Amino acid sequence: MATLKKQNVHSDLLGDRVIFKVSFKRTFLSKRGLFTLIFSLLFALYPFIGLYQTLFNNDTIFHEGAMYSFHSFFSFMYELVIIPLIIALFASYIITEDIDDKTITYWIVRPIRRSEIYLSKLLALVVGSFLIALIIESVNFLLFYIIAKVRREFIDLRLFLFHLIIIFIIVLYYSTATSIISLIFPFSTLTSILYIALWELATYGALMDLGAKGIKWIFIHNYIVQIQNATANIVFGFHYTIDMSIFSIVILFIILFTILSSLFIYLSKRKEYP
Amino acid sequence: MSKEEAPFVIFYNVTKWYKGNVIGLNQFTAQVSGGITGLVGPNGAGKSTFLKLATGQIKPNIGIVRVFNKDPFRDSSVFNDLGYCPEQDAFWSWMTGKEFVEILAKAKGYSKEEAKKETTRVLKIVSLDDERADRPIITYSKGMRQRIKVAQALIGSPSLLLLDEPFAGADPITRAHLGRTFEDLRKEGVSIILSSHVLHEVEQFADQIKLIYRGRLLAEGPVRDIRALIYDHPHRIKILTDSPRELAKYFVSLPSVKSLEITDPSNLHYGILWILTHNPAVFYKELPKVLVSSKVHVEEIMSVDDNLQAVFEYLTQ
Ligand SMILES: Nc1ncnc2c1ncn2[C@@H]1O[C@H](COP(=O)(O)OP(=O)(O)OP(=O)(O)O)[C@@H](O)[C@H]1O
Ligand SMILES: [Mg+2]
Numbered sequence: 190m191a192t193l194k195k196q197n198v199h200s201d202l203l204g205d206r207v208i209f210k211v212s213f214k215r216t217f218l219s220k221r222g223l224f225t226l227i228f229s230l231l232f233a234l235y236p237f238i239g240l241y242q243t244l245f246n247n248d249t250i251f252h253e254g255a256m257y258s259f260h261s262f263f264s265f266m267y268e269l270v271i272i273p274l275i276i277a278l279f280a281s282y283i284i285t286e287d288i289d290d291k292t293i294t295y296w297i298v299r300p301i302r303r304s305e306i307y308l309s310k311l312l313a314l315v316v317g318s319f320l321i322a323l324i325i326e327s328v329n330f331l332l333f334y335i336i337a338k339v340r341r342e343f344i345d346l347r348l349f350l351f352h353l354i355i356i357f358i359i360v361l362y363y364s365t366a367t368s369i370i371s372l373i374f375p376f377s378t379l380t381s382i383l384y385i386a387l388w389e390l391a392t393y394g395a396l397m398d399l400g401a402k403g404i405k406w407i408f409i410h411n412y413i414v415q416i417q418n419a420t421a422n423i424v425f426g427f428h429y430t431i432d433m434s435i436f437s438i439v440i441l442f443i444i445l446f447t448i449l450s451s452l453f454i455y456l457s458k459r460k461e462y463p
Numbered sequence: 464m465s466k467e468e469a470p471f472v473i474f475y476n477v478t479k480w481y482k483g484n485v486i487g488l489n490q491f492t493a494q495v496s497g498g499i500t501g502l503v504g505p506n507g508a509g510k511s512t513f514l515k516l517a518t519g520q521i522k523p524n525i526g527i528v529r530v531f532n533k534d535p536f537r538d539s540s541v542f543n544d545l546g547y548c549p550e551q552d553a554f555w556s557w558m559t560g561k562e563f564v565e566i567l568a569k570a571k572g573y574s575k576e577e578a579k580k581e582t583t584r585v586l587k588i589v590s591l592d593d594e595r596a597d598r599p600i601i602t603y604s605k606g607m608r609q610r611i612k613v614a615q616a617l618i619g620s621p622s623l624l625l626l627d628e629p630f631a632g633a634d635p636i637t638r639a640h641l642g643r644t645f646e647d648l649r650k651e652g653v654s655i656i657l658s659s660h661v662l663h664e665v666e667q668f669a670d671q672i673k674l675i676y677r678g679r680l681l682a683e684g685p686v687r688d689i690r691a692l693i694y695d696h697p698h699r700i701k702i703l704t705d706s707p708r709e710l711a712k713y714f715v716s717l718p719s720v721k722s723l724e725i726t727d728p729s730n731l732h733y734g735i736l737w738i739l740t741h742n743p744a745v746f747y748k749e750l751p752k753v754l755v756s757s758k759v760h761v762e763e764i765m766s767v768d769d770n771l772q773a774v775f776e777y778l779t780q
Contacts, residue, residue, distance in 0.1 A: 207569045291553035298518050298547040299570040300539050461521045463481055
């Protein structure tokens with residue numbers, strides 16, 4: 190049988206790092222990445238207008254205080270809507286694009302496990318989405334921070350940190366969930382439709398406290414909203430009722446993430462590239 | 464256990480079908496040992512399917528595929544000692560030739576410095592070790608793209624190379640150069656499997672040919688045997704006529720005719736004259752003249768082995 194070459198001292202980590210780099214570069218350091226970032230930051234016009242009013246009209250739309258306005262605006266607009274959507278779009282891209290243009294072949298024929306190829310891509314998705322979310326949060330928080338400073342309101346910097354943690358959980362969860370969908374349905378239009386359905390479902394699950402109480406627990410946004418409310422309780426001294434302890438919600442997310450990533454690895458091992 | 468003789472690639476009763484019931488390979492059994500093996504067959508024969516199965520990009524529906532005694536779909540350690548050149552031109556758009564090879568060297572486990580060295584080495588082999596290596600691949604000509612794809616397959620000096628149509632789109636100079644490269648590699652003990660849709664492209668340097676047609680292994684053996692097989696393959700022509708014996712007399716004397724046979728189905732008005740020829744081109748040229756001079760009524764002329772014949776003619780053109 191073939192003799193193994195000595196110079197091919199194969200290091201898994203090195204190969205993985207290359208896949209991570211190439212996937213990251215092509216997905217996030219591209220026109221697509223830049224465009225998405227700019228598009229998402231358009232929503233930061235809202236605090237920007239608030240800042241303008243504070244500075245020049247001596248008035249503001251944020252009657253409940255700048256920090257609380259940040260909390261409610263960022264919680265709803267970005268954490269429940271924009272960030273999951275961004276992740277879904279990038280997930281479909283990072284998983285299917287090199288299958289579509291067949292560059293995946295070059296990774297398949299290296300001494301790298303299939304699951305590692307996909308875990309590298311998932312990691313690139315998580316890191317990239319988290320960085321974008323971090324930029325979005327920083328820009329928004331900065332605007333509200335300035336408003337609060339100008340109006341001499343109390344500023345609790347823990348708010349930034351708490352939302353960073355929430356973003357991190359959201360990124361982990363949505364990256365794995367949407368990557369799985371992309372692996373199963375490698376058609377971009379279909380995946381996009383599925384993502385949006387998934388995302389809509391999740392949003393309504395969280396928001397429709399009205400009729401869907403009985404099945405509320407199956408929607409992921411329900412738990413995100415609870416963590417957001419817990420944050421408000423800590424930072425603003427509110428008294429929202431939380432169904433579960435934050436600890437168990439985090440444990441729940443970790444379990445979910447583990448199940449999803451195992452499923453992701455399982456699917457990636459069986460994937461063919463005809 | 465002889466090291467030289469053990470086959471690198473084993474396909475045992477492999478069937479692969481794609482979505483929509485398109486068959487890629489059909490109960491395919493073959494082995495590849497050392498030297499250069501040419502996979503030859505027309506478009507859609509199953510050459511790429513063979514190479515994709517051997518590189519674990521797809522897995523067989525039925526049967527067993529083994530490379531170095533391992534399953535390439537499950538065991539990626541196979542690729543420590545295997546290089547593959549894909550058929551399609553797939554590149555990351557922003558990369559130069561050098562970056563492309565370097566990144567793939569790193570993916571094979573090379574450190575940064577080692578990858579640089581290895582890149583220089585393989586680019587030299589395919590004669591791309593000049594300023595062109597620093598240009599983006601999207602500006603490359605087809606021949607240069609073929610060469611950069613071969614270069615990445617050579618990373619780590621694997622003992623087995625699987626090359627899918629490495630000559631596609633290459634001009635005669637590039638072709639000759641690549642051919643010499645493969646011959647040199649063989650001298651160093653590298654086994655090569657390469658595919659082509661024409662025999663002459665690979666026959667100068669291939670030790671073994673495997674003829675593939677419609678997902679099946681049609682024939683295999685040394686180039687000379689394959690040539691002989693194709694040449695000896697008789698072409699059968701079926702002539703439906705009311706007086707086959709009469710007509711046969713006119714054909715006996717033709718040099719292009721190898722043998723004649725007559726069948727008289729009792730329930731038919733017409734008899735059948737079977738003609739075997741090794742040279743259908745010449746035969747068909749002579750046929751009208753013979754028919755005219757014989758004055759025998761001919762109902763129908765059919766070429767029975769058209770399919771296969773067309774394949775062979777195509778492969779040897
Ligand atoms: N991804 C695919 N999906 C569906 N059918 C496929 C796919 N790839 C190949 N086929 C079919 O499988 C058969 C064998 O194709 P294959 O690509 O192996 O042929 P080939 O010998 O490489 O031909 P060519 O000379 O055109 O490259 C063909 O009928 C082809 O249509
Ligand atoms: Mg092909």
